[in-house]
Each structure stands twice: as C-alpha cells, then as structure tokens.
Amino acid sequence: MALVLKIGVKSLLLHKVRSILAGLGIVIGTAAVISLLTIGAGSRKEALDAIKALGATNLIVASVKPPQDSSDATRRARILKYGITWEDYERLSSIPTVWRAVPIRAFPAEIWYKANKFDGRVVATNPRYAEINRLTLLAGRFLTDRDEDTIDNVAVLGFDVARDLFQYEDPIGKSIKMGNHYYRIVGVMAYRVPTAGVGGSLAREDYNRDVYIPLSTCRARFGDWIIDRRSGQFTAEELELSQVTLTVHDTHQVRPTANIIRTLMERYHDKPDYQITVPLDLLEDAERTALLWAVFLGVVAGISLLVGGIGIANIMLATVMERTREIGIRRAVGAKRRHIAQQFLVEATILTTTGGIIGLGVGLVTPEIIRYVADWLFDYEVTTQILWWSLPMAPIIAIVVGVLSGLYPARRAALMDPIEALRHE
Amino acid sequence: MSEHTPKSGSVLTGDGFSDSGGTNVVVKIVDLVKNYYLGSVVVPALRGVSLEIKEGEFLAIMGASGSGKSTLLNLLGCLDRPTSGQYYLGGRDVSKLDDDELSEIRGRYIGFVFQSYNLIPQLTAEENMEVPLYYQGRITPESKKRVRELARLVGLEQWLHHKPTQLSGGQQQRVAIARALVNDPYIILADEPTGNLDTKTSYEIMKLIVQLNDMGKTIIMVTHEPDIAAYAKRIVMMRDGKILSDTINENRTIPRDEQEPLPVGQN
Numbered sequence: 001m002a003l004v005l006k007i008g009v010k011s012l013l014l015h016k017v018r019s020i021l022a023g024l025g026i027v028i029g030t031a032a033v034i035s036l037l038t039i040g041a042g043s044r045k046e047a048l049d050a051i052k053a054l055g056a057t058n059l060i061v062a063s064v065k066p067p068q069d070s071s072d073a074t075r076r077a078r079i080l081k082y083g084i085t086w087e088d089y090e091r092l093s094s095i096p097t098v099w100r101a102v103p104i105r106a107f108p109a110e111i112w113y114k115a116n117k118f119d120g121r122v123v124a125t126n127p128r129y130a131e132i133n134r135l136t137l138l139a140g141r142f143l144t145d146r147d148e149d150t151i152d153n154v155a156v157l158g159f160d161v162a163r164d165l166f167q168y169e170d171p172i173g174k175s176i177k178m179g180n181h182y183y184r185i186v187g188v189m190a191y192r193v194p195t196a197g198v199g200g201s202l203a204r205e206d207y208n209r210d211v212y213i214p215l216s217t218c219r220a221r222f223g224d225w226i227i228d229r230r231s232g233q234f235t236a237e238e239l240e241l242s243q244v245t246l247t248v249h250d251t252h253q254v255r256p257t258a259n260i261i262r263t264l265m266e267r268y269h270d271k272p273d274y275q276i277t278v279p280l281d282l283l284e285d286a287e288r289t290a291l292l293w294a295v296f297l298g299v300v301a302g303i304s305l306l307v308g309g310i311g312i313a314n315i316m317l318a319t320v321m322e323r324t325r326e327i328g329i330r331r332a333v334g335a336k337r338r339h340i341a342q343q344f345l346v347e348a349t350i351l352t353t354t355g356g357i358i359g360l361g362v363g364l365v366t367p368e369i370i371r372y373v374a375d376w377l378f379d380y381e382v383t384t385q386i387l388w389w390s391l392p393m394a395p396i397i398a399i400v401v402g403v404l405s406g407l408y409p410a411r412r413a414a415l416m417d418p419i420e421a422l423r424h425e
Numbered sequence: 426m427s428e429h430t431p432k433s434g435s436v437l438t439g440d441g442f443s444d445s446g447g448t449n450v451v452v453k454i455v456d457l458v459k460n461y462y463l464g465s466v467v468v469p470a471l472r473g474v475s476l477e478i479k480e481g482e483f484l485a486i487m488g489a490s491g492s493g494k495s496t497l498l499n500l501l502g503c504l505d506r507p508t509s510g511q512y513y514l515g516g517r518d519v520s521k522l523d524d525d526e527l528s529e530i531r532g533r534y535i536g537f538v539f540q541s542y543n544l545i546p547q548l549t550a551e552e553n554m555e556v557p558l559y560y561q562g563r564i565t566p567e568s569k570k571r572v573r574e575l576a577r578l579v580g581l582e583q584w585l586h587h588k589p590t591q592l593s594g595g596q597q598q599r600v601a602i603a604r605a606l607v608n609d610p611y612i613i614l615a616d617e618p619t620g621n622l623d624t625k626t627s628y629e630i631m632k633l634i635v636q637l638n639d640m641g642k643t644i645i646m647v648t649h650e651p652d653i654a655a656y657a658k659r660i661v662m663m664r665d666g667k668i669l670s671d672t673i674n675e676n677r678t679i680p681r682d683e684q685e686p687l688p689v690g691q692n
Contacts, residue, residue: 422504
C-alpha cells in the first residue's frame with residue numbers, strides 16, 4: 001500500500017500543473033462548503049440568540065409612529081398623539097393568561113454629571129424589567145416597587161453610562177441630571193452584549209446606554225410629551241408608553257394570547273400606531289429559514305463537488321490513456337486487474353483528499369477574511385460559527401468524490417489488454 | 426510447485442525445481458493454436474505449434490513479421506490464452522487459467538525483457554527492479570539486498586537511484602534484465618532485446634544474456650537479426666504460424682572479453 005501511495009504521488013508530481021488544476025476544483029468546492037456553513041451557522045446563531053433573548057413566552061407590544069398623511073399639513077403644528085396608552089396597559093395586563101406585564105417608556109436624553117454629558121436613553125419602567133431582559137447588576141440595586149410608589153428621583157445606570165460619566169468615582173449615591181431634574185444613582189448594571197436586529201421586525205438593542213428610572217417618576221417629571229426642536233421646526237408628540245412586554249406561563253398560551261391582544265388593540269386604536277411582536281413566531285421563522293439555508297448549502301456543495309469530481313474523472317481518464325504503456329508493463333510483470341484499478345483509484349483519491357484538506361483550510365480562513373473585510377470596509381459585523389462536524393466531513397466527502405470519479409478511469413485501465421497496452425506508443 | 430525463495434550465497438539460484446539436474450522440461454507446448462477474430466473473419470496466427478524447452482536452454486525464435494513469433498511469445502509469456510492446445514510451464518497447464526491466475530504466473534515464473542526496455546518512468550532503477558516483487562507482496566529487507574546484488578551483476582550498482590530518463594539505452598536494458606531476474610523466474614522472455622541499441626551496446630547486452638544463460642537461466646529470445654540469434658544455443662524458425670525448423674546452433678557466437686576486438690555486426 002505504501003508503494004501505491006508513493007507511485008501515486010510521484011505520478012501526480014510528474015504533471016504538477018495538471019494535478020494542481022484538477023485538484024483546484026475540489027479545493028474550491030470544499031472551501032465554499034466550509035465557509036458557507038461557517039457563515040450560515042453564525043448568522044443563524046446570531047438570529048436565534050437575539051430571539052431567545054426576548055424570551056419565547058414573551059409578547060411585545062410596541063408603539064409605532066403612524067404614517068402621516070401629507071395632506072394634513074395643518075396638523076403639523078399640533079401635537080401628534082399616538083401609541084400605547086396607560087388604558088391599553090391596564091387592559092393588556094388584565095388578560096387572564098398574562099402573569100407579568102412590564103410597561104416601558106423610552107426616549108433619548110442627555111445625561112449630565114457635573115460637566116460631563118452622555119447621550120443616552122431614558123428607560124422608564126418597573127422593577128420587572130431587569131428580569132424579563134435578563135439584565136444583571138454590577139453594583140447597588142435595581143428599581144423597586146417602593147421607588148414606584150414614592151415617585152422617587154432614583155436612577156440605575158447602564159454599563160457604558162456609568163463608565164463614561166464616572167471614570168474614577170463610585171457612581172452609587174451620586175446625582176445625575178436629566179431634563180430639569182436630578183436623580184440619585186442607586187445601581188449600575190453589568191455589561192450586556194448588545195442584541196442584533198432580526199430582519200425588519202426587531203431593532204438592535206444596546207442596554208449599556210440606558211438609564212432606568214421608575215415610570216411614576218417619569219410621568220411626573222417628563223410628562224407624556226416628547227418635544228423636538230430642530231432647525232426652526234417644532235414638533236411635539238404625546239406618547240404614554242413606548243412598549244409593553246407581556247409574559248405568559250407557557251409557550252402554548254403565546255398564540256391565543258397574541259390573538260386576544262390583537263383584538264383588544266384593534267378595538268381601541270383606529271390607526272396602526274402599535275406593533276405586536278411574537279418572539280416565538282420569529283424563532284420558528286428563523287428556524288425555517290435556517291433549514292432552507294441548509295438545503296441550499298447542500299445543493300451548492302453537491303454541485304461544486306460534482307463539478308470538481310468531473311474534473312478529476314477527466315484528468316484521470318487522460319492519465320490512464322497517457323500511461324497505457326505503463327499499465328501494460330505492470331500487467332506483464334504480474335499486476336492483476338485490481339492492482340491497476342487500485343493504482344488509479346488511489347491517485348484520484350490522493351488528488352481529492354489533498355484538495356479537500358487544502359479546501360478545509362481555505363474554507364476556515366475565508367470567513368475570517370470576510371469578517372475582517374466586512375468590518376473594515378462596510379462596518380458590518382459578520383458572525384461566524386465553525387461547525388465542528390463539518391471538519392471531518394470535508395475530507396471524507398473528498399475521498400468519496402475521489403473514489404467515485406476514479407471508478408470509471410480505473411475500470412478502463414484495468415480492462416486494458418496487456419498486449420495492446422505494451423504495444424501502445 | 427516448490428518453495429520459491431532464493432537460496433543464500435548465489436544471486437541466481439535454481440529455477441525452482443526440486444531436483445535441479447539440467448534436464449527438466451521447463452516449457453512444453455502441445456499443438457498450440459491461436460486465432461484472432463476480426464469481426465467475422467478468423468485470422469489464424471498459430472496453426473498448431475509444439476515445442477519443448479529444457480532448463481538452461483537458450484532458444485532464439487526467428488521469423489519474418491507475420492510468422493507468428495510474436496504470438497508465440499505472448500502465449501509463452503502468459504499474456505494471452507491459446508485458442509486450443511496445451512501449455513505446461515514448470516509442469517503446470519497454464520493454457521486455461523483466468524486473468525488473475527495468469528498475472529500471478531507472470532509475476533512469479535516469467536521474466537520479460539522488451540525491445541524498448543519498458544521501464545516505469547516515474548520510478549528509480551531500484552524501484553523498477555522491485556515492481557514484480559511488489560505485486561507478489563514480497564518486498565522485504567532480503568529482497569532489497571537481492572536487488573542490490575542483481576544491480577551489481579548487471580553492472581548498475583552506481584545507478585540505483587537514477588530515473589530511466591537519466592540512463593542510457595544500454596543501462597535501461599540492464600535495469601530491465603535485473604527486473605526480469607528479480608523473481609527468479611523459470612524462463613526469461615526477451616523480445617528483440619537489442620532492437621533499440623547500437624552494435625557495441627547490443628554486444629554488451631548479449632554478453633550479459635549469455636552470461637545469465639551460463640549461470641543456468643533458461644532464455645527464450647525472439648529476434649529477426651541473424652547475428653543476434655547466433656548467440657543462442659538453439660534456433661527455431663517460424664513461418665505462417667508453424668515451426669519451419671528447430672535446430673541446434675552449430676556456429677554459436679561466444680562473446681569474448683572486452684579487450685578483444687568486437688565481432689563486427691553487419692548492420
């Protein structure tokens with residue numbers, strides 16, 4: 001066997017360029033499969049993680065600014081009132097299957113500590129918010145029901161806010177200014193990796209730039225208005241709640257509850273100023289997409305390896321013809337048909353296996369290069385995830401392709417008449 | 426068949442017969458017929474040939490092209506099967522064996538020397554000599570030693586690691602001869618062994634072949650050159666697929682030492 005390999009390698013090295021070109025098909029095929037799998041698995045994981053972070057038993061109702069009619073220019077000066085109201089919140093939280101409802105009012109704000117400013121976001125919510133978003137504390141405490149009842153000016157800082165405003169100080173107990181009021185810091189949240197957006201239905205969320213205050217305090221200090229003064233323009237919006245996150249006990253209750261929410265919201269809102277997001281649906285959509293993606297990859301892999309295999313078969317046929325005399329010599333000195341067949345099968349397999357292993361390497365490096373280039377040129381983050389089962393698969397598939405594409409040429413070689421082969425010039 | 430391992434001490438041991446007396450019949454063919462079929466046309470190549478070759482003989486088969494000498498050589502070399510008739514090689518009827526069995530016979534009991542050397546280009550001289558052993562699964566440290574001894578015998582011990590393209594025609598033919606000897610065969614079949622060589626090199630190769638015959642090897646050589654056939658002890662003339670004559674060579678050319686003038690070839 002060792003000599004077969006040695007002869008195979010020597011014969012392939014005799015025509016280096018030809019062997020390299022023949023193997024290139026397999027290299028490209030394998031590399032394409034591996035890198036597509038890696039990138040595909042990465043984006044799938046990213047989407048699923050983002051959706052799972054929302055919680056499969058959660059339902060999210062969010063306020064959406066309704067599309068404005070261009071005709072009612074007269075209304076521009078007036079305050080636009082839209083979104084989820086406190087009444088909506090009461091109605092939604094009274095649905096029997098809902099055991100937890102977390103209202104949120106979020107808006108951008110300037111956060112001041114002494115002379116330092118941070119452009120962040122105020123998130124007014126209740127104590128359950130940390131729980132449903134799986135946020136953990138770094139120091140101090142989160143909001144409590146008592147804060148809510150006493151309408152206290154307390155705030156909990158997101159990681160980035162605390163780091164930027166209090167570089168060398170302990171923020172707990174210090175006061176920050178938002179709007180016209182001061183808030184005492186009672187806690188700091190731990191760092192949380194921002195979640196990626198999913199399709200068009202979920203925005204990217206960065207919890208680290210948030211400041212949390214009690215809803216009652218927000219209502220009292222900020223009111224329900226969002227006032228925007230920009231380049232001589234003045235717009236004001238009235239928005240009571242930007243989002244309500246509802247939790248049910250079991251995933252079976254998600255869809256019936258979603259239907260009730262839809263019915264309720266439709267009854268009280270005559271314009272589409274809200275959006276209902278069901279993470280469970282997104283999860284199932286993402287899984288369906290992932291399955292489609294896998295099928296697509298399978299087809300791509302099959303085609304590229306088929307093309308590669310045809311290339312190998314072609315080269316092996318040429319090699320067999322060219323080495324007819326060698327086949328005759330080997331037969332004369334005692335080689336059986338299977339020895340001849342074996343020789344050409346081994347050569348085809350050496351080609352494809354080498355191609356497969358190189359392709360594996362290229363396929364592992366390529367996604368990293370793509371990630372780097374995407375980040376550098378387009379500032380776009382590509383997530384990659386190496387599927388460990390794909391690593392042994394690549395050479396195994398390459399060997400199978402080698403044997404399959406070598407079969408016909410090897411058979412041609414084995415069935416040659418030794419006398420004819422010896423006479424061949 | 427007896428055990429076929431080389432005895433120590435000698436490069437060329439016996440031919441594998443249990444009692445090596447020099448009178449054993451190595452090759453016996455009886456009424457050998459070979460027809461080729463071109464569509465519906467039957468082309469007879471051998472029309473009943475019978476022959477007996479004893480151990481240690483040096484036989485030259487001569488004849489014009491179309492006389493059937495190549496067909497006979499192919500049959501003797503177990504590269505082909507006769508249409509009818511028997512072929513006993515070392516006492517065994519090999520005329521009806523299948524392809525795998527014939528391969529086995531070729532690998533174990535027959536050594537080939539071809540006109541165009543027929544070495545495998547990607548292998549070194551040493552590896553070329555080993556090829557017949559490889560298909561028998563008989564490459565061992567001892568066989569490596571034997572290859573080296575054979576290389577010395579044919580005068581190529583300096584050239585073992587050279588590729589055929591780096592060797593002259595005469596050197597390539599010496600590698601081919603060593604390869605033919607490596608499995609210690611019953612017979613060596615030489616098909617125009619000097620056909621591609623110049624007169625001087627031809628002489629050297631014939632000298633080597635005569636030397637092997639002197640050491641006890643049975644040699645069957647096909648040639649159409651009378652002065653090459655002249656080295657053989659026995660000459661078989663063929664015409665139209667039959668043996669025309671089978672005679673002892675009375676005026677045998679005996680190669681002399683190299684210091685002496687070369688016997689001048691006419692062509």
